[in-house]
Structures are given as C-alpha cells and as structure tokens.
Amino acid sequence: MRTIGVAIPSYIYHLQKLKILLDSIQAQTLKPTHVVVSCSSTLPDNKDVNDIREKYTDFKLDIMTTKERKNASENRNIASRHLHTDIISYMDADDIMHPQRIEFITSAFQQTDCQLVLHSYTNRVINASLYPHAVYHYGKLAPAPSRCAVHIDDYRLPIHHGHSSILRDVFDRIQYREESSFNRIPGVQGSGGCEDSVFCSDVLLDVREKNVYIPLELSFYFEEGYTFVSKDE
Numbered sequence: 001m002r003t004i005g006v007a008i009p010s011y012i013y014h015l016q017k018l019k020i021l022l023d024s025i026q027a028q029t030l031k032p033t034h035v036v037v038s039c040s041s042t043l044p045d046n047k048d049v050n051d052i053r054e055k056y057t058d059f060k061l062d063i064m065t066t067k068e069r070k071n072a073s074e075n076r077n078i079a080s081r082h083l084h085t086d087i088i089s090y091m092d093a094d095d096i097m098h099p100q101r102i103e104f105i106t107s108a109f110q111q112t113d114c115q116l117v118l119h120s121y122t123n124r125v126i127n128a129s130l131y132p133h134a135v136y137h138y139g140k141l142a143p144a145p146s147r148c149a150v151h152i153d154d155y156r157l158p159i160h161h162g163h164s165s166i167l168r169d170v171f172d173r174i175q176y177r178e179e180s181s182f183n184r185i186p187g188v189q190g191s192g193g194c195e196d197s198v199f200c201s202d203v204l205l206d207v208r209e210k211n212v213y214i215p216l217e218l219s220f221y222f223e224e225g226y227t228f229v230s231k232d233e
Contacts, residue, residue, distance in 0.1 A: 004106050004165075005034040005085035009075030010093035012041045015048040017094040017222065022056050024096045029130070030103035033085050037063045037093070038078040040070035073176035073195045080171050089165040090196075094222045098127065101218040104134040105165045108212040112138055115167045115207040118149055118200065119214035121160040123221040131216055139209035148197035149204055151213055162196040163219045166203060174202050 006025065010018055018037065025035060035056075042049060042065040049063050064078055072092075080088050087109055091097065101119075108117045118141060137151070141159075144150045151157040176199050204211065 002086035002106060002109055003033040004087040004089055004102060005036065005083035006032045006089050006091055006102075007076055007079035007083060008035065008037040008091050008093050009070075009072045009079065010037050010039040011070070011075070012039065012046070014093040015039070015042075015046075015052070019052060019055075021091060021093060021096055022052065022061070024099070025102075026056060026058050027099050028097065028102045029100050030106060031059045032089070032102055034060045034083055035062070036079040036082045037061070038066075038070070038075035038082075039063055039093075040066045040068060040075055043067055071178065071195075073178045073199075076176045077178065080175070083168075086168055087165055088168060088171055090163060091219070092162050092221075095163070096220040096222065098216075098218045098220075100131055100134075104131075104214055104216070104218060107134055108136055108214065109165075109167070111136065112212070113210050114138075114212045115170050116141070116200070116203050116211040117165040117214065118159050118161070118211070119163065119218040120158045120216055121163060121219045121221050122217040127217055135215055137213040137215060139211060140213050141204060141211040143201040143204045146197075147194065147201045149200040157213070157215060159200075159213070160219055160221060161200045162221075164196070164200055164203070170203060170207065174199070174206055177202075 044065045089105055105117050108114055140151050141149050142152050149159055176195055
C-alpha cells in the first residue's frame with residue numbers, strides 16, 4: 001500500500017481550529033503516515049503549538065513554524081517538501097475530514113494509474129457516519145477555462161480544490177504558485193484567493209486523464225462565522 005501524508009497550511013490565528021482538524025485525522029479509519037503543518041506568523045516556542053505536538057500521538061506530526069507571514073501557497077509548498085510519502089493530501093487548517101477520507105483517497109491511488117484525486121465536500125452539515133463503500137469516477141476531471149477543475153459529465157458537481165491529493169512525483173514537477181495575485185493573504189485587502197484551483201488546473205494539464213473524482217462528501221469546508229453541526233447529533 002502506498003504511504004500517504006497530509007500537508008496543512010496554517011497561521012497563528014488558525015491554531016485553535018487546527019485542533020479540530022487533527023481530531024478528525026485521529027478519527028480516520030486509515031491513519032496517514034505523516035502529517036506536516038506549516039504555520040506562519042508563529043514563533044517556535046508558541047504554547048499552543050507545543051500543546052498540539054504533545055496531544056496527537058496516533059500519527060507522526062510535525063509542525064513547522066515561521067515568524068514571517070506566508071501565504072497559503074508558500075505554506076503548502078513548505079509542508080509538501082517535508083513530506084516523504086508516496087501521496088500528498090492537502091487540507092486547510094480550518095476544515096475537517098470525513099472519517100473515511102484518507103482510506104478512500106489511498107484506495108483510489110491503488111486502483112488505477114492515478115496521479116490526482118479530488119472529491120466532493122459539504123459546507124453545511126457534517127456526515128460523520130460511514131459510507132458503505134467508496135465510489136470512484138475515473139478520468140472524468142478536466143481543467144476549465146476559468147482555471148478550476150470540473151467534472152466533464154456534470155460541471156455542477158462540487159469539487160473542493162483546496163483538498164486535493166497528488167502523487168509525490170507530481171509535486172516534484174508542479175508546485176503551488178506563490179505570487180500574491182493568486183493568494184489571499186490574511187490582513188491584506190485585494191489579494192487573490194484562487195491558488196488551489198489554479199494548482200489543480202496546472203496538475204490536470206500535466207496528468208490529463210490520470211485522475212479520479214470521488215462523489216462523496218469527504219470534507220467539511222468551514223465558512224467564516226459558521227458553526228458546524230454533525231448529522232449524528
């Protein structure tokens with residue numbers, strides 16, 4: 001089985017939300033081999049960072065800190081370079097994984113000559129119950145003129161570009177674009193915010209039909225100001 005690592009971009013004001021994401025990783029039906037967080041605007045002796053390092057022991061966890069402000073692309077690239085797993089799976093620090101996300105993504109890479117996996121998500125209610133089985137659409141993703149990924153049979157199907165997964169050698173060829181025109185920078189008005197969709201488009205132009213779409217809600221996208229609830233509650 002291929003090894004899988006999780007790359008998480010973060011900054012100091014997302015540390016409390018990061019704990020919720022790490023809780024969801026700890027609850028995975030298949031634990032990742034390695035999790036790397038790149039946390040910017042943060043000193044290495046930050047108490048919250050040290051507390052997080054001590055709490056999560058079910059998987060290998062490294063938190064890289066930089067006191068300088070970094071954008072999301074820079075943090076994703078930093079985290080990716082510290083992973084040495086076969087698969088790199090991206091998650092945002094303020095989002096949450098469905099319990100079977102790692103299991104289904106890893107399986108998708110095992111089933112075919114796949115180099116990119118994207119999946120559906122929810123931004124309303126978390127479904128924490130287990131799916132009876134995985135569902136895979138092979139070779140159905142393509143880059144759109146808008147520089148995002150779409151399903152060629154139904155462009156309306158939801159895709160979370162920030163929760164992509166790739167093979168390690170894809171990252172060796174293609175990294176996140178770090179220019180400010182693509183990235184939303186905390187506290188900077190007018191900065192971009194399309195770096196994740198542009199990355200997926202860049203990858204699709206490279207790997208072409210070697211992709212998988214999973215039409216299951218494998219992550220919860222946390223909208224600012226929204227309090228999540230679980231369907232199990």
